[in-house]
Amino acid sequence: xxxxxxxxxxxxxxxxxxxxxxxxxxxxxxxxxxxxxxxxxxxxxxxxxxxxxxxxxxxxxxxxxxxxxxxxxxxxxxxxxxxxxxxxxxxxxxxxxxxxxxxxxxxxxxxxxxxxxxxxxxxxxxxxxxxxxxxxxxxxxxxxxxxxxxxxxxxxxxxxxxxxxxxxxxxxxxxxxxxxxxxxxxxxxxxxxxxxxxxxxxxxxxxxxxxxxxxxxxxxxxxxxxxxxxxxxxxxxxxxxxxxxxxxxxxxxxxxxxxxxxxxxxxxxxxxxxxxxxxxxxxxxxxxxxxxxxxxxxxxxxxxxxxxxxxxxxxxxxxxxxxxxxxxxxxxxxxxxxxxxxxxxxxxxxxxxxxxxxxxxxxxxxxxxxxxxxxxxxxxxx
Numbered sequence: 001x002x003x004x005x006x007x008x009x010x011x012x013x014x015x016x017x018x019x020x021x022x023x024x025x026x027x028x029x030x031x032x033x034x035x036x037x038x039x040x041x042x043x044x045x046x047x048x049x050x051x052x053x054x055x056x057x058x059x060x061x062x063x064x065x066x067x068x069x070x071x072x073x074x075x076x077x078x079x080x081x082x083x084x085x086x087x088x089x090x091x092x093x094x095x096x097x098x099x100x101x102x103x104x105x106x107x108x109x110x111x112x113x114x115x116x117x118x119x120x121x122x123x124x125x126x127x128x129x130x131x132x133x134x135x136x137x138x139x140x141x142x143x144x145x146x147x148x149x150x151x152x153x154x155x156x157x158x159x160x161x162x163x164x165x166x167x168x169x170x171x172x173x174x175x176x177x178x179x180x181x182x183x184x185x186x187x188x189x190x191x192x193x194x195x196x197x198x199x200x201x202x203x204x205x206x207x208x209x210x211x212x213x214x215x216x217x218x219x220x221x222x223x224x225x226x227x228x229x230x231x232x233x234x235x236x237x238x239x240x241x242x243x244x245x246x247x248x249x250x251x252x253x254x255x256x257x258x259x260x261x262x263x264x265x266x267x268x269x270x271x272x273x274x275x276x277x278x279x280x281x282x283x284x285x286x287x288x289x290x291x292x293x294x295x296x297x298x299x300x301x302x303x304x305x306x307x308x309x310x311x312x313x314x315x316x317x318x319x320x321x322x323x324x325x326x327x328x329x330x331x332x333x334x335x336x337x338x339x340x341x342x343x344x345x346x347x348x349x350x351x352x353x354x355x356x357x358x359x360x361x362x363x364x365x366x367x368x369x370x371x372x373x374x375x376x377x378x379x380x381x382x
Contacts, residue, residue: 004347005319006312006327007355010053012265012302014232015180017053017097017326019355020319021340024268024306024328025056025101025183025238027068029113033131034061034074036083044087047333048096051340051355054326055096057087059103059185062170063163065136066104066191069113070127075102075170075177085177094357098178101238102170103185104163106194107139107152120150140195140217141202157205160217163191168224175229182229183236184221184264188273189243192218196255197274198246215255219262226263236304238268241291245274249294256299266326267295268304285314293323304328312343342378 007019023044030039040057048055060073067074074080084100091098110121124132138159139152155163167184174182186192194200195217201208207217222237229235237259241252256267269292288307296303305324309315315327333339338360344352353361353368367374 003351004316004344004349006316006347007344007349007351010325012234015097015234018095019051019053019340020326021052021315021343022054022099022304022326022328023047023052023056023333024330025058025099025185026330026334027058027072029069029071031071031073033128034064034067034072034076034080036073036080036087040073040083040087041090045090045094046337048091048094049357049360050333050337051344052096052329052333053340054099054181055091056099056101056181056183057084057091057179059101060084060170061104062102062166063104064131064134065138066106066109067135068105068109068190069111070121070125071113072105075100075173076166078173081173081177084173088178092178092180097180099181099183099236100174100177100179101183101185101236102167102174104167104191106191107137107143107145107149107200108189110135110137139191140200140208143200143202145189154203157207160207161220164217164220164224167221168228171225172228175233179233181234181236182225183238183268184218184225185238186218187238187240187268187270189240189275190273192221193240193243193247193274196247196251197243199274211251211254215258218255219258222259222262222264234265235263236266236268237264238270240271240273241267241269241288241295242271243274244272247274249291252291253295253298256295256301260299260301264301266302266304267292267299268306268328269295269324270306284308285310286318289318289323292318293321296322296324302326306330312346315343316347336378342376345376346379 010017088098137152142154292303292305302325304326306328310332341355
C-alpha cells in the first residue's frame with residue numbers, strides 16, 4: 001500500500017525529516033539555574049526513540065529576565081552550551097531532527113511553576129541570590145499581565161534592540177549545540193506576542209502604535225536570527241494566530257507573509273495566551289487546524305498544526321487535505337511517547353517498526369511474529 005502522508009519524508013532547506021510527526025516544545029521547568037538536567041535528557045530521549053521525525057527541546061530562554069520560572073532552560077550564555085548540546089546529540093543519534101525553541105516570557109516571567117499555582121514570585125524560592133537579583137520583570141510597556149500581577153518595567157528603545165541581538169546570539173549558540181531547526185517563540189502571551197498585541201504594547205516609538213510598528217520587533221528578531229543561523233537550516237516561528245484579545249488570524253497572515261520574505265520557513269500555528277491559558281479555548285479535536293490551513297493558503301508558507309491532535313487518522317486527514325505540512329503533538333505524546341510507531345501501525349504502514357531504534361524494533365518484531373493474536377494496549381480495552 002502507499003505510504004501514509006504522515007510518514008512521508010519532508011525536506012526543508014538542507015534538512016530532511018523522516019516523517020511529518022513533530023514533538024512540540026513543552027516546558028519542563030526542570031533546569032538547575034538554567035542548566036539542563038538528567039530530566040531533560042530523559043524527556044527528549046523518549047520522544048526521539050519513539051519515532052518522531054522532529055523533536056523539539058522546550059522553550060529555552062535568550063535572557064535571564066525572560067525566565068518564566070526558576071526551572072526554565074537557558075541559552076543566554078556560552079556556559080549553557082555543553083548541557084544543551086547533549087540533548088541535541090541524543091535526539092540526532094536516534095534519527096530524529098533536533099530542534100530548539102527560543103523564547104522570552106516578558107511580563108509573564110518570574111512565577112511559580114504551573115503545578116505550584118503559577119502565581120507571581122515575590123520572594124526568593126531558594127535560588128542563588130545573584131540569580132534572583134538579576135530577574136527583573138520587563139515588557140514592551142508598563143502594563144501588568146492581569147490586575148493582580150506586578151507591573152513590569154517598560155524596555156527602553158536601546159534595550160529592545162539589545163534583546164533582538166540576544167535572540168541572534170542564542171541562534172548562534174543553538175547552531176554550536178548542533179540543532180538543525182530553530183524556532184522563535186512568538187506566541188502564548190510571551191514577549192514577542194506582547195509586542196504584537198495592541199493590549200500589551202502601548203509604546204510610542206517605532207516598536208508601538210501601528211500594526212507595522214508592533215510587528216517590527218518580531219521581524220527584527222527574524223533578521224537577527226537569520227544572520228546567526230545557517231542558510232541551510234530551517235527557521236520556524238510560533239504564533240498565537242488568534243488570541244481573542246486584539247490580535248487575529250488576518251494579522252497573523254500579514255505577519256507570516258512579512259517574515260517569510262525574511263527567511264522563516266514554517267509557521268507553527270498555536271493560539272491564545274494573552275488572557276488566560278493558551279489552551280482555554282480548546283473545545284474539540286484539532287481546534288487550531290483552521291489557523292494552519294488559512295495561513296498556509298493565504299501566506300503561501302509551510303505550516304505546522306498543533307492543538308488536540310490525538311489520533312493517527314485525524315493527523316493523516318489534516319495532511320491529506322493540505323491543511324498543514326507537519327503535525328505537532330504535545331500532551332498526547334506525553335501520554336504515549338511511542339505515538340509515531342503506534343500511528344504508523346494503525347494507518348497500515350508496514351514499516352511501522354522502522355520508526356524506532358533496533359533495541360525496541362527487534363523485540364516488538366519478535367512479538368508480532370509469534371503472538372499474532374496479541375492486540376497492543378493502545379487499541380482499546382483488552
